[in-house]
Amino acid sequence: MVQQCQSQVEIKTLQNTSPPCRYIVHLPALNPERLKTAKAIVEKTVKLHKVFSVQGPYPVIRASLRARGWVEKRTCRPGLHMYARPVKEDRCNEAGDSDGDDDDVKQEQDPDRLYSLMSRLVRNEMVYFYWTNKRDAINTSILQKEQMINHFAKAGSFTTKVGLCVNLRSLHWFDSADPDTFFPRCYRLGARDEKHAFIEDYRKTACTSLLKYVVEGVHQLQEEKKNKHVQKPPDPVIVSKMINTALKVCQDFLESLEHADIDTSLETNPSLAKEEWGEFIDNYYLLVHDGAQIEISNHLVTCCKAMLQRLAEVCPQLDTDGIHNIWIIKPGAKSRGRGIKCAKRLDQILSLVDSDPAVIKESKWVVQKYLERPFLVEGTKFDVRQWFLVTDWNPLTVWFYKKCYLRFSTQPYSLDTMDNSVHLCNNSIQKHLRPSHQRHPCIPEDNMWSDEQFMTFLSGRGYNVQWENVVVPGMKKAVIHALQTAQDLVDSRKNTFELYGADFMLGRDLHPWLIEINASPTMAPSTPITARLCAAVQEDTLRVVLDRKVDRSAETGDFELIYQQATVDIPQYVGVNLFIEGFQLKGGCLLPPVKPLNRSAPKYRGTKKEMATEKIKSLPKVVKSANTAVKNIPNRILPPPVPQPPVPIPIETFTLHLPKTAHRSIHLPLDACSHSVFLWRRGL
Structure with a gap:
């Protein structure tokens, strides 16, 4: 056993430093056997091109790669890389394509320092596999073909x-x-x-919301009037006028879908003025938001029902719109729920952007219709985190993960408040809040469910087949459609893959609605659910991109190939040059000699009458008798002449071959030049 010891090395500063000082560097003790083992492993991995680099807290990726015989080349500083692409400061602050938590690298367990030693030995070797949590950490334009990375360039076209x-x-x-x-x-x-x-859109939605408020709330208002004393309702004429206005706006919308408004004059069919819209919206707030009592006739209720039935055929979001006209305002390039607000008044929504000229210039804010009627679990809102993997963009290849999990809000669902604790389900927001005592006890304190728990809940409510027949197929279609629109915008580099996390909400009919797509989804084991599923999805990702690359029949875990475009074979470019192949004509030339082109026409000899007499004399006797017989038939209509088939004329030809491969020069055999040129001139 070689005795381990530590050595001290003194490094003296230069003589011109003032005052002089000394630095003592403590070098770790080296075990010769461990060094020999590390060199043997490194030599083997370098030959097999199994050097990887990981940026960020991904212990599962590190452990899985090491189990496959890979050696890590560590970066000098966490979060930085020598191949990093320069990024603007505002881009870094609003990366937006990652929903992971703080990526501080945790201290890795390496008791015998073998991993550190091997990382030191491969410091000058090429990295063949990169896994980073930031898209701009690696400049993909300088990577070689065999190097693999877990991010596609220019993927912000759908991850923001x-x-x-x-x-x-x-x-x-x-x-x-x-x-x-x-x-x-x-x-x-x-x-x-x-x-x-x-x-x-906000004004039109206010009109449809008013119609639904009338149809759905008229019976409830009648019951409330019977049970308690209410204030004098507003003038029924004003309410009727509002409903007629809403019906008129909806009718114009339906006609615009059928292009029936093209020939309509604005003078005969004027739209509401700005002041009229302001009055309508204020009355809408008073009725729907403030709960003012109304009186309405049965005839108008019937008209509202009929209009809503017509709108339901052309407006797939009519049911989820609800009656409060709530919209969610999001920063265009932020993640983890930062800066998101919910509002239901038009002036509040517009004030968010009108007050900041920079936002107007850069279009950083988006407003999206809020799903007011989601599917709830015991009165609490949730969303679904679903993973999918893209291994190629040309042809587009998509893998869908069979497992997912639910994220709940800490407060029961209510439209009386616009607080984020009720309407946002991001774990980065809800983990800092205390769950409400009014929430159902079946929802855990960590605010997460697995897909198995949710399917058990659905089965207990009579939805036995909706998950497999409605939810999962709907999520797959939404993911594929989102990727189709971005296929021409993303850099389709080979040996590249990317794992995405899509967020879905479910409507009352369990129809999935895509909310957003995140690159670099969080893999933090924040709860027992994520600790199990996030580790599994990372391991299965390596199975798809590494194991299946070596063996096409390798296991892919819970990843399922749901979409792969048919490859189109592009014909190889052969150029535009042509050459002619010919052959020698056997025997003499059978064609008469070509007369000079510059020869003048023969001179005229004799009168026209003499020439005609000569022509007639040269005709055969049969033709002469036929012409004489024709002259003797007085005023009779002759039948048309019977067409005769052409008499074939034997000529010598040659074949022109145009092969696939072309050459610049034109090759003609020397012994066939005269005949070939002769035939070419004869064709003129």
Whole structure:
């Protein structure tokens, strides 16, 4: 056993330093056997190209790669890399494509310092596998072909709220699906045209909300009047006028969908003025938000029901819109619920962007229709975190993870308050709040459920097949459609993959609605649910991108291939050059000699009458007798001549071959040049 000891090395400063000082560096004791083992492992891994680098707190990735025989090349400072791409300061503060928690690297357990020693030995070797939690940590443009990385460049087209909002509008170019069936409508408040579109949408939604308020609340209001004394209701004429206005706006909307408003003159069918809209919105607040009592006739209730039935056929979000006209305002490039607010008054929403000129200039804010009628678990709101993996963009290849988990809010669901503790389910927000005592006890204090727990809950409520038949297929379609619209915008580098986390909400009918997509989803083991599932999804990711690369039949864990485009074979470019192949004609030339082109026409000899007589004399006797017989038939209509088939003329030809491979020069055999050129001139 070699005795271990520590050595001290004195490093003297330069003579010109004042005052002189000494530094003592303590070098760790080296075990010759351990050093020999480390060198043997490193030599083998370098030959097999198994050097990796991990940035961030990913102990599962490190352990899984080491179990596969990989050696880690550690970076000098956590969070930095020598190949990092320069990023602007505001981009770093609002990365937006990551929902992970603080990525402070924890101290790794390495008692015998073997990992540190091997990392030191591969400090000058090439890294063949990068796993980072920041997209800009590695400059992919300088990577070599065999190097693998876990982030695609230019993926912000769908991992930011602004990118997802804009790109899904072009879905009709890629698929026949309608984004309004799985993505709540969204607008950029910084863009002037979209701001006006949002104002029109808010006004139209106020009209449809009023119709639903009348239909759904008229019976409840009648019951309340019987049980207690209420104040004198507003003038029924004003209420009737509001309903007629709402019906008129909805009718104009339906006609615009059928393009029936193209030939309509604005003078005969004027829209509401700005002052009229302001009065309508104020009365809407008074009725729906403040709960003022109304009186309405049965005839108007019937008209409202009929209009809502017509709108339900063309508006897939009519049910989830509710009656309060609530919208959620989000910073366009932030994550973990930062800066998100809910509001239901138009002036409050517009004031968020009108007060900040920088926001208007950069279009950083988006406003999205809030799902007012979600599916609740014992009166509490939740969302679903679903993972999926993209291993290629050309052809687009998508893997869907079979496991997911639910995230609950700490307070029971209510539309009387716009507090984030009620409406936001991000764990980064809810983990700092204390759960309400009014919440149902079946919801755990860590605010999370696994998909198995949720399926058990659905089965107990009579929804036995909705998870497999409605929820999962809907999430798969939404993910595929979102990726289709971004396929031409993302850098499709080979040997690249990326794991994403999509957030879904479920409507009352369990229909899934895509809220956002996050790159670098959090893998922190914050709860027993995430500790188990996050470790599994990381291990299964390596199975897909590493094990399956070596063996196509390798296990992929809970990842399921749900979409892979058909590859299109591109023909190889062969150039535009051509050459001619010919062959020698056997025997003499059978064609008469070509007369000179510059020869003049023969001179005229004799009169026209003499020439005609000569022509007739040269005709055969049969033709002469036929012409004489024709002349003797007085005023009779002759039948048309019977067409005769052409007489084939034997000529010599040659074949022109155009092969796939082309050459610049034109090759003609020397012994065939005369005949080939002769035939070419004859063709003229």
